[in-house]
Amino acid sequence: MTLLEIQDLHVGVDSREIIRGLDLMVNAGEVHAIMGPNGSGKSTLSHVIAGKPGYEVTGGQILFRGEDLLEMEPNERAAKGVFLAFQYPVEIPGVTAMNFLRTALNAQRKARGRGELSTPEFLKKIREVAGSLNITRDMLKRGVNVGFSGGEKKRNEVLQMALFEPSLCILDEIDSGLDIDALRIVASGINGLRSPERAMIVITHYQRLLHYIVPDYVHVMSKGRVVKSGGKELALELEACGYAQFETAA
Amino acid sequence: MKQVLAKADAGCATSNFLAAALGRLPGAGLVPHIRARAFEAYERAGLPHRRMEAWRYTDLRTLIGEVLPLAPRPDAAALARAKASARLVAVDQAVKLVLVDGIFAPELSDLGELENELHVQSLREVLENSATGAMAGLVLSTTDDAVISLNAAMASDGLVISIAEGNTIRRPIQIVQVATGSSVSAFTRSYLQLDKGAHATVVQSFISAEGASGYQANDVLIALAGDEASLSHLRIAADAADAVNISSGIIAVGTRAKLDLFSMTCSGSINRYQGFVTLGGEGSKLSANGVNLIKDKLHADTTIVVDHAVPHCTSRQKFRAVVDDCGRSVFQGRIVVRPVAQKTVASLSTRALLLSDQAEADNKPELEISADDVTCGHGATSGALDGNLVFYLRARGLSEKDAQMLLIKAFIGESIEEILADNLRDFVTAQAEHWLQERQ
Numbered sequence A: 001m002t003l004l005e006i007q008d009l010h011v012g013v014d015s016r017e018i019i020r021g022l023d024l025m026v027n028a029g030e031v032h033a034i035m036g037p038n039g040s041g042k043s044t045l046s047h048v049i050a051g052k053p054g055y056e057v058t059g060g061q062i063l064f065r066g067e068d069l070l071e072m073e074p075n076e077r078a079a080k081g082v083f084l085a086f087q088y089p090v091e092i093p094g095v096t097a098m099n100f101l102r103t104a105l106n107a108q109r110k111a112r113g114r115g116e117l118s119t120p121e122f123l124k125k126i127r128e129v130a131g132s133l134n135i136t137r138d139m140l141k142r143g144v145n146v147g148f149s150g151g152e153k154k155r156n157e158v159l160q161m162a163l164f165e166p167s168l169c170i171l172d173e174i175d176s177g178l179d180i181d182a183l184r185i186v187a188s189g190i191n192g193l194r195s196p197e198r199a200m201i202v203i204t205h206y207q208r209l210l211h212y213i214v215p216d217y218v219h220v221m222s223k224g225r226v227v228k229s230g231g232k233e234l235a236l237e238l239e240a241c242g243y244a245q246f247e248t249a250a
Numbered sequence B: 001m002k003q004v005l006a007k008a009d010a011g012c013a014t015s016n017f018l019a020a021a022l023g024r025l026p027g028a029g030l031v032p033h034i035r036a037r038a039f040e041a042y043e044r045a046g047l048p049h050r051r052m053e054a055w056r057y058t059d060l061r062t063l064i065g066e067v068l069p070l071a072p073r074p075d076a077a078a079l080a081r082a083k084a085s086a087r088l089v090a091v092d093q094a095v096k097l098v099l100v101d102g103i104f105a106p107e108l109s110d111l112g113e114l115e116n117e118l119h120v121q122s123l124r125e126v127l128e129n130s131a132t133g134a135m136a137g138l139v140l141s142t143t144d145d146a147v148i149s150l151n152a153a154m155a156s157d158g159l160v161i162s163i164a165e166g167n168t169i170r171r172p173i174q175i176v177q178v179a180t181g182s183s184v185s186a187f188t189r190s191y192l193q194l195d196k197g198a199h200a201t202v203v204q205s206f207i208s209a210e211g212a213s214g215y216q217a218n219d220v221l222i223a224l225a226g227d228e229a230s231l232s233h234l235r236i237a238a239d240a241a242d243a244v245n246i247s248s249g250i251i252a253v254g255t256r257a258k259l260d261l262f263s264m265t266c267s268g269s270i271n272r273y274q275g276f277v278t279l280g281g282e283g284s285k286l287s288a289n290g291v292n293l294i295k296d297k298l299h300a301d302t303t304i305v306v307d308h309a310v311p312h313c314t315s316r317q318k319f320r321a322v323v324d325d326c327g328r329s330v331f332q333g334r335i336v337v338r339p340v341a342q343k344t345v346a347s348l349s350t351r352a353l354l355l356s357d358q359a360e361a362d363n364k365p366e367l368e369i370s371a372d373d374v375t376c377g378h379g380a381t382s383g384a385l386d387g388n389l390v391f392y393l394r395a396r397g398l399s400e401k402d403a404q405m406l407l408i409k410a411f412i413g414e415s416i417e418e419i420l421a422d423n424l425r426d427f428v429t430a431q432a433e434h435w436l437q438e439r440q
């Protein structure tokens, strides 16, 4: 079943075109990797899918389960099952991680027509997912991401992904700033969430992550377009030859 | 009787009005003379205006123009309306003392529930009892601040509360000041004395009865926290949307005594709270905090002057303002450290959150430090909500309004969390949430 369908997408910021005719089709159960040099528009694409204000879609469309995603508020997209793990998760002082997770989870459950979780149910769920990601109770008592290391912030993104049970996960450079141990924890958390109903788009600059999260498809992005698509072997090719060949192609 | 107490051109030919009002104001013997002197002091200065440093952002001559005539004594109908409104703001566990249109209303107050160690009289009682003539001078003292002098001249009633040495009053004392009238003013003055080692919590709530509008409230609270005493004072101004509230707190804190102050303004049209705190005993501690929730055209000014008069005192202040619509927030924080006040620790943080393009915030911290061995710091910011934070929350399933609300709550929480007592903190939080819900 097709989850995400992007057709001839054009996106501009401040009248500068950043996504320049991008096509992508993602089915349930698939893991797609998007690779590309810095500045090629990977984060912009992820933001536009999630609904961040400030971008102007000047052409094309994005369908999610056949519905026009661009017409939806960001929270509606989340409720429909779109999840973005941010490249730079923000810190929110004064809102404890616990309060944030509960508020967000209940908002999504409500929008999906399910009841709110009771406190014991919620705590049980949190315990289940936090333990395997090495997220301590102390971290959850602090403000969202406040004082977290880069790796802790990324683990917190994966925690939310596990909690909200989205059907499309977009992971924007989830590997950046992680040492090898942290990368293993994060990757195994993500792999544990792979399922036939769920699709993932793994955005990365480096091939390294794809040793741990093995994709079904790899797309090379350059200057706002997908310039080459292939299987997982494309990532190895990129590792050997670099992005230079594609920059001229775009 | 549509008589005006002071004109925009600074109060000429208004003494007649005092003469006319005197008959309705309590106190014989020396008291009318004290009132007349206070009124002269007011007349000399007139209403404060922007060329006076302390009133730079709150020019009463243009903002209110004139002082309205004294409210009539509340009748049975007014008392019934006041009672209905007072019930809505009752703090959990508190004993209520209610002032209606500037007059103490024993029938609405919980006089039967006062703890034995708590002595309460009305100002009217005190002023009319000639044996306490000395008290009159103390209570009706003036300063060089014109609104305080005017209050001394015109005070119609208030509460005189004292707690003897070593006593702890368990239940919060809540003074509820209700306005029921329209286009009238009420002048109230209360006096609070905590003797050595006494502990008490005093809440002051300013509210209006249904239908009250365009009134002016001028209140003064004079408090003494004796040596080793501990006073927690919470003030909440929730006046009618077109009302004026000018409140002054003059508080002296003794040796190793502790004062926790919290001020919240969440409605009204013109609001000024000015607190003058003197840390006059070594080792005394002040924690002064507050939140102003401002929308429509509300102008809310919080001005705090802390005088570190002796060594080894600590003052910490955290004020937050949320400003929406065409609202205006003013915060002035002056910290004076006298030459003898070595080892002073003083901090002041003020932040304003602007929710609309027309919203305005003025922060003026002023440090006057005359001692060298001190630790003083201040910080002031104002700005909009961070769009990246709002988007992060929306991407996690919160609507835009809910995302803003969560962030605003976190912002004001920085100040509200300083309230130590759970019931008071919950009370303030509930008021703030009510304001946020109404904003939606």
Ligand SMILES: Nc1ncnc2c1ncn2[C@@H]1O[C@H](COP(=O)(O)OP(=O)(O)O)[C@@H](O)[C@H]1O
Pocket (backbone or CB within 6 Å): A013, A014, A018, A036, A037, A038, A039, A040, A041, A042, A043, A044, A045, A054
């Ligand atoms: N908000 C923005 N304002 C202006 N330029 C932007 C903005 N966001 C991204 N860009 C520009 O768009 C291009 C793509 O950025 P980005 O999507 O972050 O790339 P990537 O994630 O692939 O490194 C860059 O040239 C960047 O400078």
Ligand SMILES: [Mg+2]
Pocket (backbone or CB within 6 Å): A042, A043, A044, A087, A172, A173
């Ligand atoms: Mg990026």
